[in-house]
Amino acid sequence: MSAPLLETRNLTKAFGQKTGWLAKPKILCASSSIDLQLNARERLGIVGESGSGKSTLGRLILGLTPPTEGEIFFEGVNHKARSLQGWKQFRVRTSLVQQNPLSALNPQMTIGEQISEGLLVHHFASRAASYERAAAMLDQVGLSSAMMSRYPHQMSGGQRQRVVIARALILDPKLVVFDEAVSALDVSVQAQVVALLRDLWQQRDLAYVFITHDLRVVRHVVDRIAVMYLGRVVETGDIKSVYEWPRHPYTRALLASVPSMDPTIRNIQPPINGELDPGKIAGGCPFRPRCPFAIERCGTEAPLLRDVAGQRVACHRAEEFPRSVQMGKEVA
Amino acid sequence: MTGFILSKAVRAFAVLFSTALFVFVVLRFSGDPAERMLGEFATPEAQAAFRTLWGLDKSIPEQFLIYLQHAIQGDFGKSFADGRDVFDIITQSIPKTLTVSVSAFIIAILLGIPAGIVAAIRRDSAIDRLVMATAVLGHSIPMFLVGLIFIFIFAVWLRVLPSSGSSTWRHAILPIATFALYNAASISRFARATLIEVLEQPYIAAARGDGIPPSEIILRHALPNAAIPLVTMLGILATSLLGGTVLVETVFAWTGIGAQFVRAVGQGDLNVVQAMILVFTVFVVMINLTVEILYAFLNPKIRSQQ
Known part of the structure; x- marks a missing residue:
């Protein structure tokens, strides 16, 4: 098997939080020992509540912020080993789509200037040719080339996000990181953009990292999912199997919190209370303070990711949970 | 465009008229000019004669109408103190003031904006701290104290520049430096803060992610977006180019409009004070109009409508 497109090893990002003058800064781990692999043309979803470190992970992957520890390999090349030229190549082969398109x-800058800028600065095309390609790209994302001379404030939210996607794809990248890319859009527009992302993926040699808190949207975009909690991946696996049989209490709670359209389906998962408190974790499982199933062992020994029926789960009791919660359509 | 100019003109006229009226009335309620001009020991007859001479014995509405009538014809009266035409006093002192303030402002922009940009790009570095420490000092030490320090260093100690007066260009150097330092400090701090805010915008992250070179990011993405708040701030600073040099002019005995204004207020020289305030008002209105026209060029929301 060939090397994965993207690989992270023991990726950790810590932020120092100043608590006071001269006080020792509190260390917050936004990402903690993350090992991920992404093959070419694969679509990985990263989900978690706000503060779980998923956006930081996206920025780390794209080299927009340096990791505290660990390594990132893209097409087999370590970020740390990249020369200036190497970074340039990496920037061409990756792209970022962010939450708020405005x-x-x-x-x-006009839409045309922004979409064609990448082609121009990397000397891939003359000014005239890059404008032509930008117009063609606009057409591919479902916008008229008459939009080229518009400014962002003259467009709707959905149109703007299409422009952002066009700009992200103009250099023909191999990997696009979507950071809450549809979260700011109306539900009807969300569906259109999600459909666009699927079409584009089918037409191109593209891999996605799709970061979101929206469990309903992510299902329609990705093949594989990684659930993050306090900077750690707590469960990862094929999207279908994770949704059918979530093995980690946190994943189960997240999925159970998605309202169901079917009134006969009742939530059997006890809800989790409280909020993320990165300050509290000292040894043991980071989810323990909020976990309804915590046992003594969870307080002493931090669970590592391990194989459980084809998924990877970081929970001591992963095997004990029934296939259920509402998404599995089983009623207690 | 004609509608734009017309509405601005009407507004400017309203501002001028209300300022003139307000200043005129307030000045006549704030102490007796006859007493201030002649001294408190002047005889009542002399004071009465002074009031009759300058028309101060008439009712305030009457005085104002007479004033307006003359002002419209370009006659702002004569100075109570020396009988010189107010118009002459003003036209002679404005160039003096603008020599100092405009050159100081240009120097301040040329120093402050690059310093702010460098500080923002190299945020939290040694150069950022140096720039910001200098800016805080330049901003927080009162201008007259900076002036005195400059006099001490360059006139008393090094003896390379004259300490006061306004006869040669060498006399202008210290006042310009003092005023420039103060403005450069404000400008650099503001430029840094504005640019840092712009650099944190998602479109900057997007540009970095697309591999746009850092120089290009600053020039094409960050600076055009920082320009609007920067122009607003420079406009506010520019309104003080005529009246804001009072302290500097006083310290260096520079006979500009600021120093003349302070003298006229102190002596109760109403005609001079009234006319100068009107000049200051016209100046501020003009600066604001310039800023609004610049907006039309800088803001695509306005630009694309034309």
């Missing part, structure tokens, strides 16, 4: 677009 702030992700430069208000001072």
Whole structure:
């Protein structure tokens, strides 16, 4: 098997939080020992509540922020070993789509200028040719080329996100990181953009990292999912099997919190209370303070990711949970 | 465009008229100019004669109408103190003031904006701290104290520049430096803060992610977006180019409009004070109009409508 497109090894990012003058900064781990692999043309979803470190992971992968520890390999090359030229190549082969398309677009530049800029600065095309390609790209994301001379404020939210996607794809990248890419859009527009992402993936040699808190959307976009809690991956696996039989109490709670359209389906999972508190974890399982199933062992020994029926789960009691919660359509 | 100019003109006229009225009335309620001009020991007859001479014995509405009538014809009266035409006093002192303030402002922009940009790009570095420490000092030490320090260093100690007066270009150097330092400090701090805010915008992250070179990111993405708040701030600073040099002019005995204004207020020289405030008002209105026209060029929301 060939090397994966993207691989992270023991990836850790810690932020120092100043608590006071001269006080020793509190260390917060936004990402903690993350090992991920992504093959070419694979679509990986990263889910978790806000503060779980999923956006930081996206920025780490793209080299927009340096890791505290660990390594990132893209096409077999370590980020740390990249020369300036190597970074340039990496930037061409990867792209970022962010949450709010209005702030992700430069208000001072026309749509055409922004989409074609990448081609121009990397000398892939002349000005005229890059404008032509930008217009063609606009057409591919479902916008008219008449939009080329518009400014971002003259478009709707959905149109803007299409422009951001066009800009992300103009250099023909191999990997696109979507950071809450549809979360700011209306539900009807969300569906259109999700459909667009599927079409584009089918037409191109593309891999996705799709970061979101929205469990309903992610199912329609990705093949595989990684659930994050306090900077750690607690469960990962094929999207279908994770949704059918979530093995980690946190994943189960997340899925159970998605309202069901079917009134006969009742939530059998006890809800989790409280909020993420990164300050509290000292040894043991980070989810323990909020976990309804915590046992003594959870307080002393941090669970590692291990294989459980084809999924990888970080929970001591992973085998004990029934296939259920509402998404599995089993009623207690 | 004609509608734009017309509405601005009407507004400017309203501002001018209300300022003139307000200043005129307030000045006449804030102490007796006859007493201030002649001294408290002047005889009542002399004071009465002074009031009749300058028309101060008439009712305030009457005085105002007479004033307006003359002002419209370009006659702002004469100084109570020396009988010189107010118009002459003003036209002679404005160039003096603008020499100092405009050159100081240009120097401040040329120093402050690059310093702010460098500090923002190299945020939290040694150079950022150096720039910001200098800026905080330049901003927080009162201008007259900076002036005195400069006089001490360059006139008393090194003896390379004159300490006061306004006869040669060498006299202008210290006042310009003092005023420039103060403005450069404000500008660099603001430029840094604005640019840092822009650099944190998602479209900057997107540009970095697309491999746009850092120089290009600053020039094409960050600076055009920082320009609007920066122009607003420079506009506010520019409104003080005529009246804001009072302290500097006083310290260096520079006979600009600021120093003249302080003298006129102190002596109760109403005609001079009234006219100068009107000049300051016209100046501020003009600066604001310039800023609004610049907006139209800088803001695509306005630009694309034309």
